[in-house]
Amino acid sequence: MSDYTTEDVTYLLALADRIERSQRVRRFMASGAAASAKEIATEAADSLVDIRRSAEALRTELLPRLFKQEPESDEFDDTLADVAEELRHIHYHLVNTKLFSYILPAS
Secondary structure, eight states: OSSHHHHHHHHHHHHHHHHHTTTHHHHHHHHOSOOHHHHHHHHHHHHHHHHHOOOOOOOOIIIHHHSSSSTSSHHHHHHHHHHHHHHHHHHHHHHHHHGGGGGGGGO
């Protein structure tokens, strides 16, 4: 897990519990998953919380910053690099979260 507050951990564990009880996890386990349902659910919850953080950073910080900076500036370019990093982070979770890996085709 990432650098979570106590509130984040409580949220993540509650989300993992709900995901673990889902039909999707039962179907995934029936298809021959090597990990336990709890591991699958915890990984999915951790990924969703991290994706939420990236989406919030894009919405509340990075996109507004792009409107405050001059497009020709080094700062604007740095902000675009930060946007790319958040998108890379989301992509990582989509590819590497077993429960969601089917979303993106294998490279």
